[in-house]
Amino acid sequence: MISKLDLYKVFRQVGKSGSFSKAAEELYMTQPAVSQSIMQxxxxxxxxxxxxxxxxxxxxxxxNNLFDYVNSAITLIEAGEEKILEFRNLSTGELKIGxxxxxxxxxxxxxxxxxxNKYPNIKLKIINSTTIELCSYIKSGDIDIAICNFPIEDDSLELIPCAEIxxxxxxxxxxxxxxSDKVSYEELTKLPLIFLEKSSNSRKYVEGFMISKGVNISPDFELGSYDLLLEFAKINLGIACVIKEFSKEFLEKNYVxxxxTMEKIxxxxxxxxxxxxxPLSLGAIEFLKIMKE
Known part of the structure; x- marks a missing residue:
């Protein structure tokens, strides 16, 4: 059964062509079918x-009055369909990453x-925040995906590990x-300690591990910047807890x-x-593919 929208498309083409036969050619229909559609x-x-x-x-x-409305409506529908096709081809759109x-x-x-470089027409919006805040941004729809420190305990989120640290x-x-020798965590707690602030997922993970070993920490410095951890250690303000993969330059140049330790975290x-x-947008799906390559 022909839909109302299809009838309007036939009406529009007949109005443009000024002929049932010409409209039939444009629509790849028979002339009787076009005539029947207009009568319906x-x-x-x-x-x-x-x-x-x-x-x-x-x-x-x-x-004539109806044609103006129908032509405008179908033109907008066609423009919308073209825009959807652009999104499918990743030739436009926006990807919001936390x-x-x-x-x-x-x-x-x-x-x-x-x-x-692969999708230059996709706008990238980057939002910087803590892991806890990023998880809330995902739920509110403010970002499409978040790249975070794991572990994360939240059953509403799909988690995809990408790299070990x-x-x-x-x-x-x-x-x-x-x-020069292996050091116990008890010995470390007797020295000035430099940690990220308590809200940091990294801090929570390391502190939780040490507590599981019966060791409580009371850092002398609690910082909001990872780079400051390395800088503070470099100028001998204490012992800093850092991520090895993110500290290569300081380690290789013997700044730190x-x-x-007797037991590795x-x-x-x-x-x-x-x-x-x-469902993830096509842009988000493609970005995750790149991360996993």
Missing amino acids: LENELNIRLFNRTRKGVTFTTEG VGDTISKYYLIPFLEKFH QDIFVCGERYKKLI YEID PKRSIGACYLKKV
Whole structure:
């Protein structure tokens, strides 16, 4: 059964062509089918839309008025369909990514560059915040995906681990003697400790591990910037808890030294997360593919 929209499309084409036969050619229909469609529409509207002549058809006054509305409506529908096709081809659109400052600087940038080079017309909106805040942004729809420190305990989120990281302790020249032998966590707590602030997911993970070993910490410095951890350790203000993969430059240049603890902190992951119940956009799907390559 032909839909009302299809009837209007036939009406529009007949109005443009001024002929049933020409409209039939444009629509790949038979002339009787076009004629039947116009008659059906006229019957449903209970009004005559065209004057039939030997040379073709012309609008009635009512048909001419209706044509302006129908033509505008179908033009908008076609424009919408074209826009959807552009989104499907990733030739337009926006991808909103939430990420912490540290992960953004030390991990995410190469993936952003690769995605932008591949899909230059997709706008990238980057929101920097803590893991806890990013999870709430996902749920409110403010971001499409978040790149966070794991673990995250939230059943509403889909978690995709992307890379392993290792938490370590580092020191500057003043405490360099510590690297000559294995150090226990009890010994470390007797020294000035430099940690991220309590709201940090990294801080919670390391502190939770140490508590599980019966060791409580009371940092002398609690910082909001990862880079400051390394800088504070470098100038001998204490022992900093950092991520090894993000501290390569400082370690390689001997600005800081890794302390060999008796027991390693278990590795954890950096990964992407998004809301389980909401389908990902094509842009988000492609970005995750790039991250996993």
